[in-house]
Amino acid sequence: MKVEIKHGSTQVLLSNIHKEALSKRGAPLLGRLTGIDPTDKFVGRLNDFGMPIGYAGGISTDHWLGLEPGSGRDILLQLVYGLRTSLFIAFASALLASFIGVAVGVLAGWARGWLDSAVNWLIDLTLAFPFLIFALAVIPILQDRFYTEREAPPPAFRVALIIATFGLFSWTYTARLVRGQVISLREREFVEAARAAGAGTGHLLFRQLLPNIWAPILVTVSLNVPQFIAIEAALAFVNIGVTEPTPDLGRMIYNSIGYVASDPWYTLFPGLTIFLLVLAFNLLGDALRDSLDPRSTR
Numbered sequence: 661m662k663v664e665i666k667h668g669s670t671q672v673l674l675s676n677i678h679k680e681a682l683s684k685r686g687a688p689l690l691g692r693l694t695g696i697d698p699t700d701k702f703v704g705r706l707n708d709f710g711m712p713i714g715y716a717g718g719i720s721t722d723h724w725l726g727l728e729p730g731s732g733r734d735i736l737l738q739l740v741y742g743l744r745t746s747l748f749i750a751f752a753s754a755l756l757a758s759f760i761g762v763a764v765g766v767l768a769g770w771a772r773g774w775l776d777s778a779v780n781w782l783i784d785l786t787l788a789f790p791f792l793i794f795a796l797a798v799i800p801i802l803q804d805r806f807y808t809e810r811e812a813p814p815p816a817f818r819v820a821l822i823i824a825t826f827g828l829f830s831w832t833y834t835a836r837l838v839r840g841q842v843i844s845l846r847e848r849e850f851v852e853a854a855r856a857a858g859a860g861t862g863h864l865l866f867r868q869l870l871p872n873i874w875a876p877i878l879v880t881v882s883l884n885v886p887q888f889i890a891i892e893a894a895l896a897f898v899n900i901g902v903t904e905p906t907p908d909l910g911r912m913i914y915n916s917i918g919y920v921a922s923d924p925w926y927t928l929f930p931g932l933t934i935f936l937l938v939l940a941f942n943l944l945g946d947a948l949r950d951s952l953d954p955r956s957t958r
Contacts, residue, residue, distance in 0.1 A: 696722075698737040698907050706732050717925040725929050728912075729919045735926065739933055741907035746937070749822055749902075750888040754881045756827030761834025762877060766865060768835070769842025779839070783832045791829050792891065798825060799900050815906040822895065822902070826888055834880050841873040875952035882948050886941035893934050909934050 702723070705713050710730045712718025717726030717735070725735040768779035799821055807813045845851060846869070854868050895901040896910025904911075912930040919926050 696734050696737055698733065698741045699905055700734065700737075701732040702727055702734070703732045706730075711919075711922060717923050719925075726925055728915070729923050729926060730915075735912075735929055738907045738912060739909070739929060742909040742912060742930065743933065743937070745819075745902055745906055745908050746889050746892055746910075746934075747885075749819060749826070749892050750885045752823045753826035753830065753888045754884040756823060757830040757884060758834050758877060758881050760827060761831035761880075762838050762870075764831065765835040765838025766842055766869070769839040770846060770861075770865065770869075772843075776839075779835070783835055786829060786832050789829065792894065794829065795822075795825050795891070795895060796898065796900060799895070813903065815903050818901070818903050819906070822892060826891070830884065830888075834877065834884075837876055837880060838873060841876065842869055845869055845872055879945060879949045879952060882941065882945035886938040886945070889934065889941070890938055
């Protein structure tokens with residue numbers, strides 16, 4: 661295809677090509693319904709001071725939650741894409757932390773002896789680190805190790821760094837839980853029967869023990885997700901979380917600090933979204949714990 665530029669700017673042409681490529685790859689359902697991309701900027705609907713024109717931050721039939729002051733981006737699209745970012749980081753971190761915790765807990769509970777003592781020492785050492793303060797320090801340091809001050813790291817790098825940090829320092833509770841479960845089950849009759857029948861260690865671990873402890877592991881995962889959502893938003897609030905142009909709820913609150921007095925809706929919408937999201941997953945975790953634990957009070 662031949663592209664000819666006539667009396668137009670190169671930047672506008674590249675923007676149109678980028679939007680065309682996005683439409684060919686397919687957009688999320690809300691983007692298709694509204695016909696708006698989260699990176700679109702409606703600066704024509706901002707006044708001379710960069711504030712949205714209209715009621716409650718520019719709420720209209722085209723922009724259901726208004727526009728961002730300064731940038732003019734649609735808040736609803738930013739929230740939806742920010743939800744996707746937060747949920748991806750939270751679930752990936754919870755799965756990574758659970759995988760490490762289950763592996764370490766099973767190893768310590770089954771081996772016992774000096775290995776169990778070493779794992780308990782490692783867990784105590786990990787718990788001694790103030791996690792949030794450590795994350796505030798380690799993420800910028802690791803970023804500077806791979807990228808210079810003039811190089812902007814890709815958003816995927818920062819997302820992977822956050823997930824790795826969350827997973828490597830949040831496995832301890834799962835490990836202790838699994839270790840206790842394995843210790844209590846390793847001497848039960850069904851395990852002894854399988855051992856007497858000649859079952860190997862792999863069969864005992866993966867066919868006898870793990871199927872009997874999946875319920876508390878699932879509850880732990882469901883309770884870790886809201887914790888990671890809140891921590892990721894806190895990191896983004898102090899400007900070391902997910903970078904632009906990836907939408908993020910915590911960064912929206914950070915960007916809204918300067919507009920709290922003039923446009924409080926810009927702060928309210930992402931803050932309320934985080935609150936409802938964390939509350940929903942906490943209630944889900946409690947419901948799972950009550951339904952999967954026969955000893956719980958109903």
